[in-house]
Amino acid sequence: MTQNDQSPPLLKPAPRPERQAAFRVGISAESRAAAFLIAKGFRILARRWRSPRGEIDIIARRRRLLVFAEVKARANLDEAAESINERQRRRIAAAAEAWLAANPDARIRDIRFDAILVAPGKIPRHIPAAFETS
Numbered sequence: 473m474t475q476n477d478q479s480p481p482l483l484k485p486a487p488r489p490e491r492q493a494a495f496r497v498g499i500s501a502e503s504r505a506a507a508f509l510i511a512k513g514f515r516i517l518a519r520r521w522r523s524p525r526g527e528i529d530i531i532a533r534r535r536r537l538l539v540f541a542e543v544k545a546r547a548n549l550d551e552a553a554e555s556i557n558e559r560q561r562r563r564i565a566a567a568a569e570a571w572l573a574a575n576p577d578a579r580i581r582d583i584r585f586d587a588i589l590v591a592p593g594k595i596p597r598h599i600p601a602a603f604e605t606s
Contacts, residue, residue: 501545502529505588508596514539518571526567530588536581540568542602545590549597552589561585561603 506516514532521528530541542564546552564585572583587602 501590502543504590505541505543505596506530506532508588508598509539509541512598517575521567521571523567523570523574525570526563528564528567528571531571533580536579538577538580538583539586539600540564540571540583541586541588543588543590547591549589549591549594552591553587553597553599556587556603 502519506519509530509532510516512534514534516530516532518531519529521531528540529543530539532539532541542556542560544552544555546555568583568585584601585603587599589597589599
């Protein structure tokens with residue numbers, strides 16, 4: 473092969489149908505959760521915010537309160553609540569630190585980590601201060 477020859481581009485395999493379906497369910501759940509927060513007087517600052525340290529589903533503000541929300545969609549609300557694990561909590565906390573460093577706002581006085589649980593046919597369940605971080 474000469475220097476001018478280029479190898480063919482690497483193609484990613486197509487996502488499996490079940491992963492595509494899970495992605496669509498997640499996007500829909502996040503949209504429902506965002507609408508729910510808006511109805512409660514929050515302003516959505518970001519959705520699916522990513523940093524090298526992790527991803528935050530929804531970042532919202534109401535007056536001087538900043539909320540980092542994890543959205544969980546399952547067949548029922550109890551399953552959704554049980555699906556938030558310690559590794560995810562650490563990832564969200566690390567990503568929140570990155571958000572705060574990149575988006576300083578002197579008006580923010582309180583920061584909270586919430587969960588919003590979504591299940592088919594149910595009103596989303598908002599759990600303020602769903603977990604503590606260390």
